[in-house]
Amino acid sequence: MSTTAYIRKTTGIVAIGLALSVAASGSWAAEKFPNRPIDIIANYGPGGGADQFVRALAPLLSRELGVKVQPSNVTGAQGNAGVHAVATAKPDGYTIGSITAFSVASWLQGYGKLRAKDMSFIGLGQVTDSMLFVPYKSKFKNFKEILAHVKANPGKMKLALGASFGGPDDLTLKYLATKGYKWKPIPYELPAERYAAPLGGHVDIMYEEPGDVRQFIDAKQIRPVVVFSPEKNPYYPDVPKITDFGFDMYLKNYRAIITAKDVPADRQKILSEALGRAFTSPEFKKFCDRTATCTAPRNPQDTRAFIENYYGTMKKYSKQFGIPTKE
């Protein structure tokens, strides 16, 4: 008897509690967003480009949103583990994270199961060209001389690139080979080894983003000879464009911010507006200047278009150059 009474009593309390919590969550939904800390996930490890991007943004977003924005790293699968963590997080807008061109390019090689349609884009804040660099004391004065040398000695000139088969650098070399310029690609998986290669005289030339090797350019250890872009690079205006030599292939790297697909539209709007203000702040300007990656910030629609377009381009070139894609 007393047990039943007890159960009845507790059921009552639980019911009241449930009712209260439902009411509370209802009012919470109507409350302003955000009202608690936001997680921002870098999809590469500490120290990498994506990590620097996220850690530069976090305090600026905190200021804009009025809540703490806490950075962390989820690494693996060419950055797709981090993308997966963000895109499959609870769609409440409290988890955002970075995505980069290399993660998107790696979809073609079988990394990651999610595609652009499976996530929401908040904005894009960094775009960078790639360049070819030679050791500062290289006998080659300019890109014209290099092209002449490569044409005369096909497959002889050693070129250091990242070890991503079918990646932007690999595709660019394959494209140049179809035009009669065949280098000898040496893939270096670790950036550190790649940078050491021209410094130690183990390769003749290197494919890299200027922001990543700025210290070597400043120290006059390497110099850029060409930029893969139809426009001059604002940070290195003296470097000739690849289009000056009659080529029309240029794959840029970029870093953008995503969140889960089903985050309510009003929250996405709050996030993208805050991100837009962070991107145009003097602090971020200083950061992107240092890494030679400043660009006009893109809104969510333009970011999606940019990324889908990039993916399409990569796919087209992969097909063209016979790279088996695992879609």
Add this chain to the structure above:
Amino acid sequence: MDIIPNLIAGMGNLFQVTNFAFLLVGSFIGIVAGAMPGIAFVNAMALGLPFAYFMTPVSAMLFLTGIYVGGIFGGSISSVLLNIPGSPGSLPATWDGYPMTKQGRSAKALGIAITCSAIGGMVSALLMIFFAPPFAQFALTFDQPEFFAATFLGLVTVISIAKGNMLPALLSLFAGLIIATIGIDYFYAMPRLTFGWEVLDSRVSFVVAMIGMFAVGEVLFTLTQHLKIGHRNLDRHTQLPSLKELWKLKGTIARGSGLGCMIGVIPGAGGLVGAIIAYGVEKQVSPRGDKFGTGVEEGLAAPETAKNATTGAATIPMLTLGIPGSAATAIMMAALMLKGVNPGPILFVSGKELVYTVFAGYLVANLLIVVMGLPIARGFSLIMKVPPAILYSMIIVLAVIGAFAVRNNIADVYICLFFGVLSYFMKRFNIPTTPMVLGIILGPLAERFYLTSLASYDTALIFFTRPKSGVIMALAIAFLLWSLWPSIMQLGRTIRNRIGGAA
């Protein structure tokens, strides 16, 4: 030569209250994190990075230096006391350090670990202070063939670890090499042995495998065997070796320091490879080599010296060239870049104050190992008094946290537990686990260096025709013959006897 005045200025800078406090706190965190089974000090450095954001570049670097130097030593505390390496580099410390504990000589073992780590670290700090720029230039002359040769030397040393029974050790090593191929290969982006399981695409992290094999595996094995981890009658005091005892180890320490400094510059190798090669070489050189594995001082001193000697050497390319060769130095470089400081040759001109303060930091952090290592080791000895049920659960919890922290991925926890069970069965069937871990660590390096060498030089002869890699390969082959010599002689004798008997 303005090195001495610069260093004195650096010392002055270091001993400013905040700077020194950060080095002190960093060293403490490093030693404790290193000593906890499962928690690698690199995790502690990665966790420390966001804090570095709020410090001055000098304080941030000293803080991380402290964690790095302290952490690479700290792992040996649990190696010696629990037979569980707290950090990868401390794995060889279990081979002779733990037997010493079982003999009731843990105080002496810890003393040797502390002293030799400190000496190795200081030698490498001095190398950094006086020869950083020329050493960096020397390091630049190493290309992929040299890295492959050094990795090959590392693989060969596994023979010295195989105590007598070669076949199970080789079996374990090759199984490790196969596990190392799991994932999407970086050369042609082909998935290997992933069985469509996405989690395996990004390969098996050796840290995760190691935590599983040594922490989880050790607990499982001990539980089922009704044994106890560690030794109950521990001497709580750590006994630093006397000068006379140290003098006896002078050759060991010199070789360990030299090898550690050399291996430190190889990207991706780090403290563990340095320590293993030092152990293998010492086993061949030492008159007591045949007793290694039973609690021999030299067998503990060599790897302990070498692993801390890799710290300065690994930092030189990062500071002088802006090329980080290990996860730890990459995190330090990230801290500098977050603060807008670009490492590289210019730093030696424009950031002299920072550079020399960091140099001073390395020197002093290694001294702090001695000062702080003693009480922390004593604290850990007390843990041994904790009832086994609590101690084992604690180790498992730390292992799970540590495995998760590697990539913030729950799949790594399952992989870690899988390796724990695997290691249990290997122990049951007397198959050594260390060669497998070596295979998992060195396999991807060997494959990468080998393939890149071929891409660059077209022929496998390059490993012998390039002078530096040729020397290392010759060393590896001499090493192989040397360790196999008794078996070869034995075989020869057997054959001769057979023929003799037949005639």
